[in-house]
Amino acid sequence: MSTLKTATKPAPDAAGNTGGRVLRYVDALKEAVEQEMERDDKVFVMGLDVDDHKALQGSTRGLLQKFGPDRIFTTPLAEDAMTGAAIGAAMAGLRPIHVHIRMDFLMLSMNQLINMAAKAHYMYGGNIKVPLVVRSIIGKSWGQGPQHSQGLYSTFMHFPGLKVVAPSNAHDAKGCMLSAIRDDNPVMFVEHRLLYPTEAYVPEEQFELPPGKSRVVMPGDDVTLVGISNMLVECLRGRELLADAGVSAEIIDPIWLSPLDTDTIVKSVKKTRRLIVVDNGWTMCGAGAEIAARVAEALGPEGKFQVERMGFAPTICPTSPSIEDQFYPNPARIAQAAHKMVRPKAGEWTPDPERAVLAYQRQFRGPF
Amino acid sequence: MSTLKTATKPAPDAAGNTGGRVLRYVDALKEAVEQEMERDDKVFVMGLDVDDHKALQGSTRGLLQKFGPDRIFTTPLAEDAMTGAAIGAAMAGLRPIHVHIRMDFLMLSMNQLINMAAKAHYMYGGNIKVPLVVRSIIGKSWGQGPQHSQGLYSTFMHFPGLKVVAPSNAHDAKGCMLSAIRDDNPVMFVEHRLLYPTEAYVPEEQFELPPGKSRVVMPGDDVTLVGISNMLVECLRGRELLADAGVSAEIIDPIWLSPLDTDTIVKSVKKTRRLIVVDNGWTMCGAGAEIAARVAEALGPEGKFQVERMGFAPTICPTSPSIEDQFYPNPARIAQAAHKMVRPKAGEWTPDPERAVLAYQRQFRGPF
Amino acid sequence: MPEADTQTIRRVYASLRLIRRFEEEVARIYPEDKIKSPVHLSIGQESVAVGVCDALNKDDLAGGTYRGHATYIAKGGDINGLMAELYGKDTGCTRGKGGSMHLCDIQNNVVGSSAVVGTTVPIALGYALALKREGKGRVIASFMGDGATEEGVFHESLNFAALKRLPVVFVLENNFFAIHTPIARRQAVPDAICERVQTYGIPAYRVTDADVFKIRNIMMDALPKMRRGEYGPIFIECHTYRWREHVGPANDYDSGYRSTDDLKPWVDNDQIPRVAAMLDPDERAAIDAQVEKDVAAAIAFAEKSPFPAAKELYTHVYA
Amino acid sequence: MPEADTQTIRRVYASLRLIRRFEEEVARIYPEDKIKSPVHLSIGQESVAVGVCDALNKDDLAGGTYRGHATYIAKGGDINGLMAELYGKDTGCTRGKGGSMHLCDIQNNVVGSSAVVGTTVPIALGYALALKREGKGRVIASFMGDGATEEGVFHESLNFAALKRLPVVFVLENNFFAIHTPIARRQAVPDAICERVQTYGIPAYRVTDADVFKIRNIMMDALPKMRRGEYGPIFIECHTYRWREHVGPANDYDSGYRSTDDLKPWVDNDQIPRVAAMLDPDERAAIDAQVEKDVAAAIAFAEKSPFPAAKELYTHVYA
Ligand SMILES: Cc1ncc(C[n+]2csc(CCOP(=O)(O)OP(=O)(O)O)c2C)c(N)n1
Ligand SMILES: Cc1ncc(C[n+]2csc(CCOP(=O)(O)OP(=O)(O)O)c2C)c(N)n1
């Protein structure tokens, strides 16, 4: 995997500080797990192919050598039982990190995740905890097709008892992973394949980025753009395109999707009166619907505002690039939607197509 | 199961007509399946315990005697494979109805439903169809507890390729079931246990109630109440309570949740400028979020409106009745929320507690 | 015979008797609508839980299914907490939140049960991973019904347990029915479960007469080897019979799916009178009296306990 | 030997050769970035698909996995449609929507494959239910990898197929690896799969040398019994070897998880030269020439075909 410089500036931590070294998302993930495995020997990693030479697209590189096969091991193909085993280990006081190379495979784990992990602490009267992290990767591009491309975090957001996080940059990947591992609840940790090579400044030391606060990544006045997972990156580029047209967009990264801080978003929309949520998934009953509904609940009585949701096209993800391209939001489409909302009477506006393409998209090649 | 008269008036069909006999929800379901099995020998029923003497809470009563064990049969406990088998049978041209006594168990079927059934027609380039009906029942009351009470339709609404329907009365149960069986796509048919004994006028002859149109069940001017599945019944009672206080509520039944007609709802909210959606499930990324978001998208630019979502408490469903009671919306709470929205300055208002209790709730006794 | 010393016979009898009487009382109280939970009674099946759990140490773990009163009691779970749970009270073992199908008593090493068939089988793998890592030779017994053996997760779990040599005792309570459907209508070869399990390299035992001491002896034989660490899981299939209806307190021999003739051999072979007969009558009477006292105390405890306060709806969603 | 008549040898050779050459061409073209889909090549594994599918009638069904080119071609799927699919073209067998992992050709009775391991195994049960109901003696062959046998759904499927005596041929392409993880690290007893299957009452066969005629003969023996209706499923485990990397066109013997020594016996035992040697050289040359022509035509077809139009994104979501 080549080093792509798509993160143009350091991502601030929760307190707004930047610092540390430039690190790729994939390495930040691994560093967080490695540091936490060093600190707490209850932490271990399991999942299909986490210990082979490809190291799950590099995200578990070196952990086997450092911690040995008791603390990082592959499993049989048996997502249902392996999820149960991870839950049981967590109930017994260990801190498992269960990894899936594609989020789509979590459909095999739903019974354990929804009927057991999400409910155990409550249904056992507070007597049992499930400090579990489930890592999964959203695939995109290059023929991933219908069953290797789904962003399913909205499905998990629906269920009390689970937490959900989808960091958009290397800095947050590290901080959120640390918080996820230390959390006493099951956390669905959602990664995006295309983010792996993106870089940001990441502190060397351990730091936590717990749920609670969405981040205003870039300020703006005309429209609020909320981007989830890699869509945050696409919104940032969309903002640059919009700037060309004199439109000022405020960009918000929710970071944690459950629990979800919408106060930050509501505050922004109170200023801009315009909201576009860009989902990395289908919009129907998606995170964007939740955000739009909360903003409507909060703002409705006060006066009008405009909202639009973007996300996967309401179809299945096709394999052929000629149509797959149109399945996803992209910076140009985000910018166009925002432009139209801000300047409804301005007519069709097309951003510079060259500037609209993200390096991480252009440079990604299969297989997988 | 005793005959409870909670349906105070005939439910109109899509065209607004009433007619037929008074029938219980459970019998209307069965009648639809029976008539369609007679008409089309490709239709068959499979699922755990569909053919035992309890006949899945009566909903498959008599089908074995009439159609024999090739067309209605129980299965091993193997939800994943049985869902695959149902999908395969549908792909081969049969029209299976796969039944689950609790919606919660669908978590074991997710991989087949989401990764195969929802996607097959598309990913196989239109060459394969999946005319499958998946019936499942939402449990409530009397100690169903965390794993026997989930209303999971929002989860299925998220996925293109699936259709979702949750009829609220016997009339619609029949019409929707007929449409579902005749549909060439996988349909998640969502029933509510407490609705089984409720009655409505149901035509004897076959009739279809396809997706496309939400129904205005009762007119009103001050607030729009959208109720899903049995929550429609609770909204109707809520409306009566509100009438005591001089508040006029318009009641809308979406009937089909995917595809979802929100035009009818938008039209109503344009009139009332107030919307409460009452979900039979959690609100986060729920059907209510989708409806609220769509209304906000449609109404936002035009001026302000108010919206509120109700649904399961953001907890796990407890078993003890003392707290289970508070887990669900009910007519009193719905009416109070609406009252507060319509008359924000009127202060606390409490509807007549006796009139607030629904017969179907009072009379339901376990086990299951 | 005697397959066990007097001490053991006494303990086993007390446990069998306690479970039976506890559940008979539950069935008696049930129509009064004080019990706020569906109940899946183990009446008739007690010897499986007792045979297995009596062989376990106090610090070993065990967990059952939604038909889990027997496992809970046999493993030493607190019966006041159990009865209060059935009543939906705040003092219940899961504070009224889980009800009968979600029992646990972590103090007494009873791990959580579940209403979804088969779900706790892989959970036991995770506990066993932790026990193995701990290295103190503790084991976990994981109970399941015959229906669970049809679920794919059962097979996935066997493979993983064998692959990782985990200290799990898989206990199959084979009562030949899943709700009302006999095993022969659900399984292609209903009597080959042990043979199938053996193909994973897991020692499998079948006890067809519900003999509580036979079951216990299998455990006593296997446990030292399991505790030594590298032996891996074992599997015990115990034939047994559910005397009452699937869920609820009543009999259902009039509903057509089975008959009292099917029941009779199991009543004749009831382990409670059998083990009782091994005891000195005075001793037996003393145990019986203690059991009555304990069950009555549990009922009294449950009755006088408060329901959960309204705020409890919102506690324990997150840890 | 000859285990088959000349006609059969000719057909089998043509099929083996076509699959091999088709995939070699895919591998050759691949670096040009014209192929818009990850490819899981069957190179080296062809004899399983050919041995099974050559025994099937045209109106029997077959379906494979994401490593499914061999099954698709062996069952008579249209190779123009296949190549166009890999190119992401509108003329592809799934119109560019599914790509390499979701092949189907319903006209030629190739049912859909899937990228999620194990998912098509239960789907075959449903097809088989329909075939059984139809009563014409048709069967379905369902291919899977060794990884799939660890998934619970495999076991659930075996039980149901046996219970309902469904006309399914379960075909295991055991290449000893799931991605880079050898079967011994995933299965407690890797060589007991057939024994496990037999506990469901399903006849199970193991072919350890990938002999295409042995595989075919097992099919030829079993099929008449299966077609008679009441025989139920069979299971064939075929040992084989994946020559190339898990996904993509290259070799990966330098990556450490296996060596060329492991490969060697399989190359020595390659069925293509073996079956070629049974043919008259002229005949063989004629077949080879035809194969080259057909593959070249498929490439030309794919290259000149258009990509799906933008509106295709929205077609076929619902039927
Ligand atoms: C996964 C799942 N499927 C179906 C059900 C409905 N159900 C409840 S109990 C039961 C029978 C289980 O039988 P078995 O495992 O033999 O246990 P037993 O009741 O005989 O003790 C079924 C099918 C369920 N609870 N979970
Ligand atoms: C359910 C599921 N889990 C994991 C994966 C990731 N994965 C893709 S191929 C593969 C290996 C499958 O091995 P096998 O079934 O032996 O087939 P082979 O590739 O050897 O032909 C895995 C684990 C998947 N696609 N589906």
Ligand SMILES: [Mg+2]
């Ligand atoms: Mg049973």
Ligand SMILES: [Mg+2]
């Ligand atoms: Mg393999």
